Amino acid sequence: MTGANLVEIFSSIQGEGTHIGETTLFFRFGECDLRCRWCDSPQTWKPAARCRIETQRGRGAFRVVANPVAIVDAVKAAEALDLGAHRFASLTGGEPLLQPVAAGALARALRQMGARIYLETHGLHTEALESLVDTIDVVSMDWKLASDVKRASDRRLGAVADFHEAHERFLRVARRAPEVLVKVVVTPDTQDREIDELCARIAATDARTPIVVQPVTPFGAVSKTPDAGRLLALVTRIGRVLPDVRLIPQTHPITGVP
Numbered sequence: 286m287t288g289a290n291l292v293e294i295f296s297s298i299q300g301e302g303t304h305i306g307e308t309t310l311f312f313r314f315g316e317c318d319l320r321c322r323w324c325d326s327p328q329t330w331k332p333a334a335r336c337r338i339e340t341q342r343g344r345g346a347f348r349v350v351a352n353p354v355a356i357v358d359a360v361k362a363a364e365a366l367d368l369g370a371h372r373f374a375s376l377t378g379g380e381p382l383l384q385p386v387a388a389g390a391l392a393r394a395l396r397q398m399g400a401r402i403y404l405e406t407h408g409l410h411t412e413a414l415e416s417l418v419d420t421i422d423v424v425s426m427d428w429k430l431a432s433d434v435k436r437a438s439d440r441r442l443g444a445v446a447d448f449h450e451a452h453e454r455f456l457r458v459a460r461r462a463p464e465v466l467v468k469v470v471v472t473p474d475t476q477d478r479e480i481d482e483l484c485a486r487i488a489a490t491d492a493r494t495p496i497v498v499q500p501v502t503p504f505g506a507v508s509k510t511p512d513a514g515r516l517l518a519l520v521t522r523i524g525r526v527l528p529d530v531r532l533i534p535q536t537h538p539i540t541g542v543p
């Protein structure tokens with residue numbers, strides 16, 4: 286029986302990207318192989334011993350079960366949280382593509398119940414995406430910048446040259462999904478040359494790709510967000526190459542909705 290290492294299952298509102306504000310049932314996968322300096326979910330970095338499952342939609346009351354969670358049980362939890370009342374079921378993390386068999390099985394089972402599947406990924410595991418892209422309705426991929434992100438296996442920032450080539454490869458496969466968007470988190474350390482490379486790589490696949498510039502929400506090692514002038518300059522710079530660009534901050538720090 287297929288099971289997934291999950292951190293939590295809960296009902297909420299999408300707080301990032303172009304589908305911001307839409308009702309979403311989240312399946313948060315355990316484990317991540319990156320380390321973003323601003324990461325607000327360090328509890329997802331390692332596989333979780335237990336998964337918490339919301340028991341009443343929007344009430345914040347949870348029961349706790351041991352991992353792995355059988356797909357059939359994850360689907361039952363979704364039914365109990367009124368899956369059909371949500372615009373999307375989100376596979377998020379951590380990094381769901383570190384568990385492609387489980388993520389694909391969960392996506393297929395949820396789709397059979399009428400759900401639209403929204404994949405939130407750091408956008409680097411292309412083979413894993415290939416194995417399940419036909420089960421996904423929206424791919425929301427991050428474009429990680431080496432000035433703020435490293436692999437968990439690297440000791441310091443910049444140890445890898447960058448993630449651009451791997452992201453471009455990933456994006457070419459993600460395009461097979463009905464909808465794809467790219468999100469880039471920007472900080473005071475974001476470099477123009479990184480942004481230019483991002484633009485060139487995305488333009489080489491499809492310059493109409495929706496791009497979300499997300500100012501970092503200060504957390505962890507990041508204490509400041511770029512100022513207004515810098516944000517305007519970044520959006521203008523990207524818009525010269527990729528016209529479907531917009532500035533969208535995270536909303537859950539504002540609304541308090543998890």
Ligand code: SF4
Nearest residue numbers: 317319320321324379
């Ligand atoms: S990819 Fe996501 S879960 Fe992983 S370190 Fe970055 S922000 Fe955290």
